[in-house]
Amino acid sequence: MTSLDGMKALVIGGGGEGIGRAITRAFGAAGASVAVADISAARAGEAAGELGKGGLALSGDVRSRADVDGFVQHTVSSFGRLDTLVTVVGGQVAFVPAVKLHEMTDEDWDLAYEMNLRYVARAARAAIRAFLAQGGGGSIVSVGSVAGIMAAPEQAAYGAAKAGLASLARTVAAEYAADGIRMNIVACGAIATSVANTGQAADDVPEIPMRRLGLPADAAAAAVYLASPASSYVTGQTLAVDGGVTVRGPFPD
Numbered sequence: 236m237t238s239l240d241g242m243k244a245l246v247i248g249g250g251g252e253g254i255g256r257a258i259t260r261a262f263g264a265a266g267a268s269v270a271v272a273d274i275s276a277a278r279a280g281e282a283a284g285e286l287g288k289g290g291l292a293l294s295g296d297v298r299s300r301a302d303v304d305g306f307v308q309h310t311v312s313s314f315g316r317l318d319t320l321v322t323v324v325g326g327q328v329a330f331v332p333a334v335k336l337h338e339m340t341d342e343d344w345d346l347a348y349e350m351n352l353r354y355v356a357r358a359a360r361a362a363i364r365a366f367l368a369q370g371g372g373g374s375i376v377s378v379g380s381v382a383g384i385m386a387a388p389e390q391a392a393y394g395a396a397k398a399g400l401a402s403l404a405r406t407v408a409a410e411y412a413a414d415g416i417r418m419n420i421v422a423c424g425a426i427a428t429s430v431a432n433t434g435q436a437a438d439d440v441p442e443i444p445m446r447r448l449g450l451p452a453d454a455a456a457a458a459v460y461l462a463s464p465a466s467s468y469v470t471g472q473t474l475a476v477d478g479g480v481t482v483r484g485p486f487p488d
């Protein structure tokens with residue numbers, strides 16, 4: 236049921252060394268052809284190259300509407316169709332300073348929103364147009380964060396934008412369920428990538444009920460599930476992949 240055999244996917248931000256690359260690899264291993272879009276042509280090329288003829292490298296910037304529309308158009312023209320869109324690009328610390336709200340500038344707020352929510356809405360719009368043009372059916376999976384579920388100290392815009400993803404998924408789910416189009420969110424906790432460098436050993440993290448950081452492969456497995464027929468009755472949902480962080484109470488266990 237979690238096979239993606241024969242499916243055509245687009246992973247925006249699929250060329251890094253973290254969650255995006257793990258999703259690209261997992262989709263390829265599950266049988267999908269994958270268009271890897273990334274601001275770095277070299278990273279997109281490396282990730283797509285691993286998939287042989289099932290890989291397609293695309294480069295562009297998610298801040299450009301033309302580039303985002305182009306990612307979808309090139310995927311459809313190269314693969315003949317699009318079955319799944321995955322959006323990975325996002326974050327705050329990579330793009331704007333971590334500061335409390337009273338110190339945040341409008342420009343930084345806007346950039347955090349653009350990198351985490353606005354481009355996702357644009358990409359979803361382009362993918363939905365493609366899904367409808369090919370007769371319906373299709374899945375959108377967006378990488379979110381527990382920062383969109385819990386408080387996000389010094390990351391107010393990031394948290395608000397990631398919370399907005401969950402709303403977007405619910406609306407897409409309601410608007411397009413009858414067309415067989417689904418959208419769901421993978422809300423990551425601390426995943427062991429360069430971004431989540433806590434300075435602690437990855438398997439000795441007392442703040443996390445499971446005591447370890449997540450792996451990029453943990454997030455990728457959730458994305459495969461949400462793109463696959465195994466989740467065909469699941470839409471508009473947020474799946475936290477967080478080792479239990481969002482369900483822990485205030486008392487030590």
Ligand SMILES: NC(=O)c1ccc[n+]([C@@H]2O[C@H](COP(=O)([O-])OP(=O)(O)OC[C@H]3O[C@@H](n4cnc5c(N)ncnc54)[C@H](O)[C@@H]3O)[C@@H](O)[C@H]2O)c1
Nearest residue numbers: 248250251252253254255274296297325326380423426431
């Ligand atoms: N790493 C974590 O602990 C963690 C925790 C919660 C949520 N997340 C979420 O995971 C996602 C990113 O995962 P990651 O940290 O593993 O990163 P990643 O290694 O998957 O990198 C993302 C890719 O995005 C590309 N990119 C950056 N700016 C771009 C742009 N303007 N246009 C196109 N591509 C661009 C980068 O080149 C990189 O290859 C984000 O949505 C982030 O919010 C990560």
